[in-house]
Amino acid sequence: MSLFVSKSGDEEYIRQRNLRRKGIGFNEIEIETRIRYVFSQLVIFYIGNLEQSFLDQGDILGFDLRKYEHQDVSILLHGSALLLSDLDMKFKQRMETINFAACYGIPIIWFSRKSIPHRYMWRFKLSVVGDIDAKEFWREVWNLNL
Amino acid sequence: MESESVAVVFMNGLGNFIFFTAALKVLKQRGYDITLITNDKFLSSPALREVSKGIFKEITFEYDPNEYSQTFIGSWGIPAFMKDYAIHLNPRFSTINWTNSGIHEVQHYLDTIGASWEDYDGYIFDPIETSFQADPYKTTIVLSSCAVKNIFLKLNAGDKLKKRWNYFPELSRQLIDLGYEVVLIGISDEMDNCEGINFIDKLSVRETGDVISKCDLLIAPSTANTIVADAVGTPVLLLEGPMQTARAHPINVPFSVVRNYISCAPCFQKATWKLCKDPVCMSNIKVGDVLIKMHKFLQKPMSSKHIYRPIIFPEESLMKTDKKVVYLTSCFNRYHILKTFLTSFEKSNPPDGKIIFLNDASQDPRIQDLLDDFSMPNIEKEVLVRDKLEKMQTFSEYKVNPSIHAFNHLLKKLSAEVVDGFFFDYVLFIDPDIVMKINWVHKMIKLYEELSLELKIGMVTPFNTDHLEYDVDGVSETLRSEVGSYRLREGSNLPYMISCEILMKVHKTFSLFGHKSMDIGKSEEIFSQGYQTLVTVPSLVEHYGAYGNTFLATKPVITSLDYYEGWNINE
Numbered sequence: 001m002s003l004f005v006s007k008s009g010d011e012e013y014i015r016q017r018n019l020r021r022k023g024i025g026f027n028e029i030e031i032e033t034r035i036r037y038v039f040s041q042l043v044i045f046y047i048g049n050l051e052q053s054f055l056d057q058g059d060i061l062g063f064d065l066r067k068y069e070h071q072d073v074s075i076l077l078h079g080s081a082l083l084l085s086d087l088d089m090k091f092k093q094r095m096e097t098i099n100f101a102a103c104y105g106i107p108i109i110w111f112s113r114k115s116i117p118h119r120y121m122w123r124f125k126l127s128v129v130g131d132i133d134a135k136e137f138w139r140e141v142w143n144l145n146l
Numbered sequence: 147m148e149s150e151s152v153a154v155v156f157m158n159g160l161g162n163f164i165f166f167t168a169a170l171k172v173l174k175q176r177g178y179d180i181t182l183i184t185n186d187k188f189l190s191s192p193a194l195r196e197v198s199k200g201i202f203k204e205i206t207f208e209y210d211p212n213e214y215s216q217t218f219i220g221s222w223g224i225p226a227f228m229k230d231y232a233i234h235l236n237p238r239f240s241t242i243n244w245t246n247s248g249i250h251e252v253q254h255y256l257d258t259i260g261a262s263w264e265d266y267d268g269y270i271f272d273p274i275e276t277s278f279q280a281d282p283y284k285t286t287i288v289l290s291s292c293a294v295k296n297i298f299l300k301l302n303a304g305d306k307l308k309k310r311w312n313y314f315p316e317l318s319r320q321l322i323d324l325g326y327e328v329v330l331i332g333i334s335d336e337m338d339n340c341e342g343i344n345f346i347d348k349l350s351v352r353e354t355g356d357v358i359s360k361c362d363l364l365i366a367p368s369t370a371n372t373i374v375a376d377a378v379g380t381p382v383l384l385l386e387g388p389m390q391t392a393r394a395h396p397i398n399v400p401f402s403v404v405r406n407y408i409s410c411a412p413c414f415q416k417a418t419w420k421l422c423k424d425p426v427c428m429s430n431i432k433v434g435d436v437l438i439k440m441h442k443f444l445q446k447p448m449s450s451k452h453i454y455r456p457i458i459f460p461e462e463s464l465m466k467t468d469k470k471v472v473y474l475t476s477c478f479n480r481y482h483i484l485k486t487f488l489t490s491f492e493k494s495n496p497p498d499g500k501i502i503f504l505n506d507a508s509q510d511p512r513i514q515d516l517l518d519d520f521s522m523p524n525i526e527k528e529v530l531v532r533d534k535l536e537k538m539q540t541f542s543e544y545k546v547n548p549s550i551h552a553f554n555h556l557l558k559k560l561s562a563e564v565v566d567g568f569f570f571d572y573v574l575f576i577d578p579d580i581v582m583k584i585n586w587v588h589k590m591i592k593l594y595e596e597l598s599l600e601l602k603i604g605m606v607t608p609f610n611t612d613h614l615e616y617d618v619d620g621v622s623e624t625l626r627s628e629v630g631s632y633r634l635r636e637g638s639n640l641p642y643m644i645s646c647e648i649l650m651k652v653h654k655t656f657s658l659f660g661h662k663s664m665d666i667g668k669s670e671e672i673f674s675q676g677y678q679t680l681v682t683v684p685s686l687v688e689h690y691g692a693y694g695n696t697f698l699a700t701k702p703v704i705t706s707l708d709y710y711e712g713w714n715i716n717e
Contacts, residue, residue: 077407095248102248102392103412105384105403107448118483121263122250122397125448130455140453145446 042146045076047097048085048112057134061142073100080146081107081125098123107144111137149179151203153214154259157184158223160193160351161370161394162251164377167270169218169255170201175267176511179203181214185225193351193370201270216509220258251394260479260509268398271377273355278343280360284327285444288358288380289314289340290366291332308425309367311385315339317365317433324437329361331371363444365436367428368394375399381447383440387427388414400447404439406430464495465588469571471499471643472560473525476552477513477578478506484513487578488520494582497591499570500526502559506552507532530559573649576641580609586686590643597680598645604652604677607642608686641687642679648672 041064050058050065058065065083068076070093076082082101101108102123110127121127126144128137152173156166173180182205188194189205198205209228211217219228249257256262280286292309318328318340328342331354337346345357354371358364359378366372366382368389375382376396384391386405390412395401405411411427413419473496477484503517517529532555553575560573572591590606597603652672 074407074409099248099390099392102395103386103390103403104405104407105386105391105401118262119249119253119257121452122253122395122450123248123392124452125450127452128455129453132453132455140451144448144451 043079044081044083044141044146045079046083046085050083050085051134054134054137057138058141061138063138063141068097073097076101076106077104079106081109081141081144083109083111083141085111107146109141109144149177150215151181151213152178153181153183153209153217155183155209155217155219155224155228157188157225159370160191160197161373162223163194163197164269164271164370164373165251165394166223166255167197167201168252168266168268169259169261171267171270172256172261172265173218173259174201174270181206183207183209183217183225183228185227196351197271218259218509220254222254248392250392250397252397262480262482264482265510266397269377271355271374272352273359273378274350274352276349276353276356278329278345278357278360280329280362281327284325285363286327286329286361287321287440288329288331288361288364289318289337289342290330290364290369290371291334291336291346292367292369293332293334293336308388308419308422309369309428310336310425311367311387311428311431312336313431313433313436315341317436318342320433320437329357331357332366363440365440372396372401376401381443383436383443385428385431385436386412387425387431388412388419388422390414397450400443400449402439402443402448404431404436406435462584465585465592467497467588467591469497469591470569471497471587471591472570472573473499473501473576474504474553474556474560474573475501475576475578476504476506476556477508477517478552479508479510479513480579481510481512481516484516484578486581488516490581492522493584494586495584496522496525496587498524500528500568502528502530502556504530504532504552504556506555528559530556570646572643572645574641574643580641580687582608582687587643589686590682593680593682594643594645601680602677603680604648604672604675605642605644606680606682607640608682609641644672648677 042062043064043066044058045066045068047068055065066079068082073096076097082097084098098108098120107125108123110124110129112129126140128140154170154173156163158166170180180202182188182198182202184205185207188198207225209217209231211231219231252266253263256266291314292311314337318330321328322341328340329345330337330340330342331345331349333347345354349357351370351374355374355378358371358375358380361380364372364375364380364382365385366375367385367387368391372382372384373394373396376398379399381399382396382401384395384401384403384405386403388411391403391405395403406427408427408430410418410422413422413427473491501522503520505514505517508514514529514531521527532552560568572587574587586608590608594603594606652675
């Protein structure tokens with residue numbers, strides 16, 4: 001397999017061989033598939049909305065909290081964890097994102113004071129449901145040893 | 147007393163079977179005698195024979211529905227002859243799409259028997275003691291080939307090659323150089339030239355379990371041995387290429403994943419899986435990647451943790467009403483959720499009236515006990531039990547509108563009561579997967595009485611989508627945006643409330659109820675007569691999302707409770 005990496009600023013572009021459907025068969029093509037981002041801190045991507053108090057407290061503890069806004073899913077590889085708060089994505093997007101993180105062993109954290117996706121409980125390294133304050137929540141995340 | 151005899155249907159490999167034992171364990175705890183319906187390949191596998199020993203009352207290759215009180219059949223991993231039964235019972239029966247579902251295989255099996263993750267209590271797997279003793283002064287790493295002894299599906303032989311990792315010999319040497327003790331298990335030439343204590347092709351499955359349990363870490367591609375490690379409590383480092391980690395990762399023990407990014411992986415059971423002749427996803431994983439991940443993982447293995455803090459709603463003075471309310475609730479399994487629901491219902495200050503439960507053929511015997519024990523001084527209770535109309539329980543999610551059938555059943559019961567002179571003002575349809583705020587019913591009644599003077603309101607729902615969405619499994623898209631948006635189910639939005647007047651006006655007579663697909667509360671008829679739904683914002687209930695799918699329906703009236711903050715609630 002050939003893998004070419006080109007650089008532009010802090011971003012790296014990866015060219016990969018890939019299979020693409022053609023008629024009833026498949027063709028091998030080479031495409032520029034993904035962008036690799038370069039981060040320095042302990043990055044946690046979050047989906048949904050986190051209250052400001054939670055963002056501030058996370059920042060104090062040194063977590064680089066970045067909102068994942070349905071960009072290229074491979075950006076998650078550069079995060080130490082994926083935090084799901086109140087989700088605002090459609091089912092397919094949600095499962096694609098969660099499955100991707102699970103496949104790459106990226107710890108997934110569920111955090112919502114409302115409800116919980118019971119059938120996907122196995123996905124989460126940490127799930128916090130109900131009333132919890134910011135300090136207590138981030139202490140639990142810290143204890144994960146990301 | 148003789149135990150109830152149930153049948154389970156299963157046909158698959160060793161790893162799948164160990165996952166399946168999670169569901170079998172729950173059935174055993176419920177006191178059932180279990181018969182396995184499978185095909186002849188099951189018994190041709192020594193590994194499966196060994197692991198399944200003592201679990202089943204009987205293993206048969208034929209199915210007679212009259213022999214069992216219930217039959218559990220999943221939508222995946224079943225013999226061909228059983229598919230006919232499943233499709234006959236449920237035309238929407240389909241195989242599960244692991245790529246999109248994101249459901250763990252254990253969860254799938256638990257769903258099949260009507261259990262949830264709260265019921266999970268590990269696997270049934272007993273290792274056999276061997277003479278192997280790990281060096282107490284060293285960290286012992288066990289390496290396993292992707293091929294595992296006695297896999298019974300022939301097609302696996304070729305497919306296994308795609309999970310094959312060719313760097314085990316180099317990894318074993320590096321590990322020994324670094325001071326680790328190395329143990330080798332599995333079969334095939336994948337482990338040729340490896341260094342370490344050699345158990346290649348020498349152990350049975352249960353003996354392998356014993357060896358793995360005595361080691362500190364298993365390094366292997368996703369295979370039956372990783373699931374054995376999960377069963378015996380040894381952490382796992384997964385070398386992942388084509389496999390769906392989300393579907394089959396360990397759930398009891400800490401695990402980590404080594405996977406190099408390639409956009410076509412994971413491809414297991416996709417079209418590219420069959421066509422792939424050069425699994426670069428596996429060959430891309432280098433020894434250095436494994437060692438780095440292993441050191442990191444051994445320092446800080448990560449276990450799962452779940453914290454549940456009950457939601458505490460702000461306290462309010464209790465509202466009063468002289469209206470009489472009938473609560474209709476249909477329950478199907480989910481013991482833990484029902485328990486929370488009943489506690490919440492008691493605390494929510496429901497107006498006087500009557501609650502009618504329907505135990506909708508739950509497979510979990512605890513549901514009936516819970517309903518029987520429930521009591522409130524101001525509310526009359528009645529528990530209906532629906533017999534298991536279909537002895538064979540297909541994967542419940544794919545049943546056609548079971549909730550609607552259940553509510554129609556409840557309405558029929560209510561109609562019988564009305565004929566006998568029973569009187570009520572409002573009827574509330576509730577799925578038992580919610581937690582209610584205090585005074586929720588009073589507020590709905592008050593809103594309705596105030597707004598129905600000006601607007602043509604047919605039903606009131608206390609739930610809207612400023613909540614997390616329902617647990618939708620690929621059936622429809624979820625509507626969700628800012629507070630004030632809404633989503634309705636089958637023209638309605640459980641839970642909802644209808645006044646007796648509207649119900650009588652729309653139905654004319656209760657005897658018209660049938661078992662059509664969409665006549666829950668005849669909601670579509672209510673809308674067709676120009677009535678609208680009143681949705682409260684914010685919601686008066688918190689929703690767990692244990693049941694059901696959602697569909698877009700008519701345009702509702704949306705009202706904000708903020709407007710009513712100045713209410714004199716005791717007025």
